[in-house]
Amino acid sequence: MSYGIDPGVALTLEVRRIATEEIDAAIALLEAARRDPGAAVHKCRKRLKRLRGLLRLVRRGDREFFRAENGRYRDVSASLAGPREAMALIETVDRLAKRFPRES
Numbered sequence: 001m002s003y004g005i006d007p008g009v010a011l012t013l014e015v016r017r018i019a020t021e022e023i024d025a026a027i028a029l030l031e032a033a034r035r036d037p038g039a040a041v042h043k044c045r046k047r048l049k050r051l052r053g054l055l056r057l058v059r060r061g062d063r064e065f066f067r068a069e070n071g072r073y074r075d076v077s078a079s080l081a082g083p084r085e086a087m088a089l090i091e092t093v094d095r096l097a098k099r100f101p102r103e104s
Contacts, residue, residue: 003018003054005018011058015054015057015058018054019051019054019055022047022048022050022051022054023047023051025047026044026047026048026051029041029043029044029047030044037083037087038084038087038088038091041080041083041084041087042084044080045077045080045081045084048073048076048077049077051073052070052073052074052077055069055070055073056070
């Protein structure tokens, strides 16, 4: 999915709009994690990665803002890495046990 930036709107407003959409989507995914935690956490981390990419596109405009916000979203993503890895490991073991029932 790519960003759609309207050239008729100020870049600052477009960046804020897109960032807000990414943040709202990440929050919604975390709220949905009760139903399917593995997929939701993975998709949330992807949204955060996209948000950090957006920030990198405009970092020259305000380097201090970029450092603070990039660090904030990097830390949030990192806090989700452990649970995501644990869920992926469980999914892998479940698939292996299903595929090779005698060996497990």
